[in-house]
Amino acid sequence: MKTRSSLSFLKVLTIFTFLFSSLVFLPYSWAAGALVPLPPNPDIPSGNLETPQKVLLGKTLFFDPNLSANGRISCASCHVPSRGYADPRPVSIGVGGKHGTRNASSALNAAYFSRQFWDGRAGSLEEQAIGPLTNPVEMANTSNRSVVRRLEKKAHYRRAFQEVFGGPVSIDRIAKAIAAYERTLVTPMSAYDQFMMGNKSALTPQEKRGFALFKGKGRCVLCHNGALLSDQGYHNLGVSGSKDVGRYAISHDPVDKGRFRTPGLRNVALTAPYMHDGSVKTLMDVVEFYNQGGGKSAYPKDALLIPLHLSKSDERDLVAFLNALTGETKHEMSMK
Numbered sequence: 428m429k430t431r432s433s434l435s436f437l438k439v440l441t442i443f444t445f446l447f448s449s450l451v452f453l454p455y456s457w458a459a460g461a462l463v464p465l466p467p468n469p470d471i472p473s474g475n476l477e478t479p480q481k482v483l484l485g486k487t488l489f490f491d492p493n494l495s496a497n498g499r500i501s502c503a504s505c506h507v508p509s510r511g512y513a514d515p516r517p518v519s520i521g522v523g524g525k526h527g528t529r530n531a532s533s534a535l536n537a538a539y540f541s542r543q544f545w546d547g548r549a550g551s552l553e554e555q556a557i558g559p560l561t562n563p564v565e566m567a568n569t570s571n572r573s574v575v576r577r578l579e580k581k582a583h584y585r586r587a588f589q590e591v592f593g594g595p596v597s598i599d600r601i602a603k604a605i606a607a608y609e610r611t612l613v614t615p616m617s618a619y620d621q622f623m624m625g626n627k628s629a630l631t632p633q634e635k636r637g638f639a640l641f642k643g644k645g646r647c648v649l650c651h652n653g654a655l656l657s658d659q660g661y662h663n664l665g666v667s668g669s670k671d672v673g674r675y676a677i678s679h680d681p682v683d684k685g686r687f688r689t690p691g692l693r694n695v696a697l698t699a700p701y702m703h704d705g706s707v708k709t710l711m712d713v714v715e716f717y718n719q720g721g722g723k724s725a726y727p728k729d730a731l732l733i734p735l736h737l738s739k740s741d742e743r744d745l746v747a748f749l750n751a752l753t754g755e756t757k758h759e760m761s762m763k
Contacts, residue, residue, distance in 0.1 A: 460652050460653065460658075461652070461653060461654075462623065462642075462648065462652060462653075462656075463623065463653070463654050464615070464620040464623045464624055464654065465536065465539070465613070465614070465615045465617075465620060465654050465655070465693065465754065466539070466615075466654060467613075467615055468613065469536075469538035469539050469610055469613065470538075471610065472551070472553075475553060475603045475606060475607060477607050477610065477611075478591070478607075480587075480590060480591050481591045481603070481604055481607045482607050482608050482611055483608075484587045484588070484591050484604040484607075484608075485603075485604035485605045485606065485607045485608030485609070486608045487587070488502075488601060488604055488605050488608075489501065489502040489503060489506075489605055489608055489609075490502070490503045492504070493577055493578070493581075494560060494566055494568075494574060495521075495522055495565075495566035495567065495568070496522050496566060496567040496568045496569070496573075497522050497523070497567070499522070500521055500522055500565070500566055502534075502556075502559070502605065505519040505520075505521075505531040505565075506531055506533070506534045510697060510698060510699075511533050511535055511694045511697030511698040512533050512534035512535045512612060513530070513531060513532065513533040513534075513535075513697070513698035514530055514531035514705070515699065515700070516530075516700075516705065517530060517700055517704065517705030517706060518530055518704065518705055519531045519565070521559075521562070521563075521564045521565040521566060521567060522564075522565070522566060522567035523567065525563070525564040525567070526564065527564045527565065528671055528704065529545055529671070529703050529704060529705075530700060530701075530702070530703060530704060530705035532544070532545065532690060533690075533691075533694060533697075533698045534609055534612050535612050535613070535614050535693065535694050535756075536612070536613055536614060536655060536691060536693050536694075537552065537555075537609055537612070538552060538609060538610040538612070538613065539613075539654065539655050539691075540655065540657075540659060540688075540691070541659055542659070542688070543555035544558075544688075545673065545687045545688055545703045546661075546673055546674050546676060546677050546687065546688070547661065547674060547677060547688050548676075548677045551606070552605075552606035552609050552610065553599075553602040553603055553605075553606045554602070555606075556601070556602045556605040556606050556609070557571065557598060557601065557602045560574050560598075571598040572598075574598065574601065575596050575597060575598055575601070578596045578601070579595065579596050584596055588600055591604065613754075614693060614694055614753070614754030614755055614756050615754050615755055616754055616755045617693065617751060617752050617753055617754035617755075618630055618634070618751040618752075618753075619638075619748075619751050619752050620754065622638075622751075630748075630751055631747070631751075633743075633744050633747045633748075634744075634747045634748045634750075634751045635748075636744040636747075636748075637744035637745045637746070637747045637748025637749070637751075638748045638751075640737070640741055640744055640745050640748070641745060641748055644735065644736075644737065644741070645717070645735060645737065645741070645745055646731070646733075646735065647717075647745075649731050650662060650689045650731065651689065651691075651692050655691035655692075655693065656691050656692035656693060656752065657688070657689040657690060657691040657692070658689050659688065659689065660688070660689055661673070661674040661683060661686035661687060661688055661689070662686055662687070662689060662729040662731070663684075663685040663686045663687075663724065663726055663727065663728050663729050664687075664702070664716075664721045664722065664724075664728065664729065664732060665685075665721040665722035665723050665724045665728035665729075665732065666702050666703065666704060666706060666707075666721075666722055666724055667706075667722040667723055667724060668704075668706070668724075669685070669703070669704050669706070669724055669725075670724075670725050671685070671687075671703065671704065672684050672685065672726075673685050673686045673687045673703070674686040674687065674688070684726040684727075685724055685725065685726030685727070686726075686729075687703045692749065692752050693752050693753075693754060694752065694753050694754060694756070695710065695749050695752055696710065696749060696750045696752070696753050697753060701713050710746045710749050710750075711742065711743075711746055714737070714742045714745050714746055714749075715742065717732070717735060718734070718735045718736075718737045718742060719734060720732050720733050720734040720735070
């Protein structure tokens with residue numbers, strides 16, 4: 428009996444060890460529920476391996492307004508380095524002053540997301556990179572081929588694409604170069620990360636109180652979890668006045684009407700205004716919005732949103748914690 432009991436215990440222990448090790452090595456996007464530091468590097472797809480030359484080409488393209496039809500709008504026009512690679516305007520403005528309907532999300536740490544854009548319509552950074560090129564309210568090119576022809580006229584691009592890819596300019600290679608650059612836009616080692624890695628003095632007493640609220644009474648962690656502080660799901664917060672159907676335009680599932688991807692909270696102090704339509708100006712406004720249980724919109728609101736009954740002191744503590752989520756940033760972020 429003792430031997431059989433010991434064998435049973437060993438079997439259970441072996442199974443537990445296997446399951447635990449499997450969880451540890453799952454891609455971090457799969458383990459959205461755990462509050463963990465940001466991994467030092469995102470996954471690099473085998474079809475777009477990273478080289479310094481490719482990253483430099485991608486950076487050049489990212490900041491080049493020649494990608495747009497009128498030569499005035501670059502990726503950086505709406506993903507402004509000094510504003511956390513996000514758009515400081517409520518909605519983005521493209522060629523000819525045309526206004527979009529959504530606030531451009533931050534490009535920082537976008538490489539860790541499984542899908543891109545507020546509605547998740549792009550499945551990779553490569554797909555995301557070329558979407559705006561032919562969008563009539565963004566870069567407004569008549570076709571991807573028109574972008575290629577424009578770049579082909581420039582000797583430095585002909586030379587760079589040949590050196591990096593061993594071939595001429597193409598839309599696929601433009602996408603790969605921009606995506607390679609965007610995968611370098613990661614911001615680890617925030618005060619929060621340092622705290623999670625064992626440095627208990629990395630957060631101030633107020634930030635620690637805010638973190639406790641974040642995990643508890645504030646209910647933030649229900650959707651803002653994982654390494655990105657996003658469940659990568661889609662929710663309707665009841666943003667007032669918005670008739671944007673959100674994820675529904677992609678899924679065509681009626682339950683997705685008015686739902687948008689949960690944004691990551693890293694560097695959130697840099698990326699005002701907030702919500703998919705940029706309608707909420709400050710972090711304090713965001714906290715107050717959630718404190719009242721969200722807003723009212725044309726579509727059913729997520730059941731997770733309820734009044735929180737936070738005090739003004741609680742709200743200030745939460746904002747302090749959100750400010751502790753700003754990580755190490757690249758030198759471009761000091762650019763105006």
